[in-house]
Amino acid sequence: MSTHAKRERLLLADLLEAAGPGAPTLCEGWKTRDLAAHVVVRERRLDAAGGIMIGALKGRLDRVQGEFTAKPYEELIQLIRTGPPKFSPYSLKQVDEGANAVEFFVHAEDVRRAQPDWSPREVDPVFAESLWRRLEKAARLMGRKAPVGLVLRRPDGQTVVAHRGTPVVTVTGEPGELTMFASGRQDAAKVEVDGDAEASAKAIEATLGM
Structure with missing residues (x-):
């Protein structure tokens, strides 16, 4: 995994672990357990993850995400930490960086900023430039x-x-x-x-x- 994506992945896992399964997030209707399940499904169940973007597949996504939400929270955290399986395109370095660095940055902030005592985070200049380049494109x-x-x-x-x-x-x-x-x-x-x-x-x- 690439540097930015790996760092943000591990930070997200740490934040989810520290917050516990029932903490609020910035994702409407989701607690930390729901967010953890989303992250795992997105890169481990590609047969269902299409429902994130395609409305016709949302029913399947909801069913699969419900199954993962019911798993032990500690297991979800470990799956996030260890990263995608080898058969997942997210295991490829360029795909991981392109698809996950921003995704995990935003979700880490979803956990941090939902807490009452959060404070602004220092983003290193190299990663800041990377975030800006992605904004320019998206x-x-x-x-x-x-x-x-x-x-x-x-x-x-x-x-x-x-x-x-x-x-x-x-x-x-x-x-x-x-x-x-x-x-x-x-x-x-x-x-x-x-x-x-x-x-x-x-x-x-x-x-x-x-």
């Missing part, structure tokens, strides 16, 4: 349902357009915070939102993410 997809124009802006002035339209709302923050905002965690992202009041409220309440 922003239009993540922002496709925004009801207003949406621009993501780094403090150094670099921008990416997540959705074209008017009025325009500009969201400024570090790459990790912009990743959380664009992933649908607007309320938990440490960002500045600039635009008229009504448009800004719509951006904060919009359905964003993959």
Whole structure:
């Protein structure tokens, strides 16, 4: 596994273990047990994971995820730590980095930021650049349902357009915070939102993410 994906995987496993199976997360309706089951199913049950993106397969996904949710919590944590089986495409280094580094970063923050005593996390500059590069590629997809124009802006002035339209709302923050905002965690992202009041409220309440 690649450095960023492996680090975020292990951090997520540690956070889930420390929180216990019944802790809240930023994922609506999910406790930590549900989130752990989702992570395991996504990379170990490809026959069901398609339901994450394809509505017609959601019934199968729900059944399989229910089965994994019923497993001992400690077993789920260990499956996350050990990573995908060799037959999974996620076991390939490039696939792991491309598909899991951001996924695990967001889910680790889903656990951290749902706790009342959370504080901003330092993201190392190399990983921050990696998060930004992925935002540049995925922003239009993540922002496709925004009801207003949406621009993501780094403090150094670099921008990416997540959705074209008017009025325009500009969201400024570090790459990790912009990743959380664009992933649908607007309320938990440490960002500045600039635009008229009504448009800004719509951006904060919009359905964003993959």
